[in-house]
Amino acid sequence: xxxxxxxxQALSIQEGENATMNCSYKTSINNLQWYRQNSGRGLVxxxxxxxxxxxxxxxxxxxxxxxxxxxSSLLITASRAADTASYFCATDARRxxxxxxxxxxxxxxxxxxxx
Amino acid sequence: xxxxSQSPRYKVAKRGQDVxxxxxxxxxxxxLFWYQQALGQGPEFLTYFQNEAQLDKSGLPSDRFFAxxxxxxxxxxxxxxxxxxxxxxxxxxxxxxxxxxxQYFGPGTRLTVL
Numbered sequence: 001x002x003x004x005x006x007x008x009q010a011l012s013i014q015e016g017e018n019a020t021m022n023c024s025y026k027t028s029i030n031n032l033q034w035y036r037q038n039s040g041r042g043l044v045x046x047x048x049x050x051x052x053x054x055x056x057x058x059x060x061x062x063x064x065x066x067x068x069x070x071x072s073s074l075l076i077t078a079s080r081a082a083d084t085a086s087y088f089c090a091t092d093a094r095r096x097x098x099x100x101x102x103x104x105x106x107x108x109x110x111x112x113x114x115x
Numbered sequence: 116x117x118x119x120s121q122s123p124r125y126k127v128a129k130r131g132q133d134v135x136x137x138x139x140x141x142x143x144x145x146x147l148f149w150y151q152q153a154l155g156q157g158p159e160f161l162t163y164f165q166n167e168a169q170l171d172k173s174g175l176p177s178d179r180f181f182a183x184x185x186x187x188x189x190x191x192x193x194x195x196x197x198x199x200x201x202x203x204x205x206x207x208x209x210x211x212x213x214x215x216x217x218q219y220f221g222p223g224t225r226l227t228v229l
Binding site for chain 2: 044
């Protein structure tokens, strides 16, 4: 079973536009991470936001986290054709014992950026 | 430095065959994870190692799946008597420590069971 759900499932934009995707999850978390996966390749870590953080930036990426709504958003500004990929959110669920980082992924958002 | 590597990258097996998938984590990484990714889905957790100890195997789908990491570095995921539903990409990830940390993923092994 998957913890997170990304919305939308697919997104098609033109170069230069911003892309926003959302992730909702079910249980309390230690942190939430966003990964990118290009066709036929492994996952690349983009950004990690901890449960006590509300917003984080990395280059053209902006991530927000609202633990009261159990949701996160990823914004890619000034998109490029190279941003074409699937984007996944992954949560590290909070447990009573020490967390060791088991991740639960959503089904992903497929982003296509056309020149 | 070298990232996580996996071999083979592609594997075709006939139903009923046994397969072994290898993961070479980043040198010195304590934690190692295996995930299974079906077509069009996100990865799903299979099992976790801290050094050579397998601390969680709750995600293994059946007793046909077995993983080991005998010396705390290289890991092997073995699937016995493969079935068509085992067809997926198998991803390995490692991280430097236990606990809350970024996971570094390998390219995956795409297994197709005919």
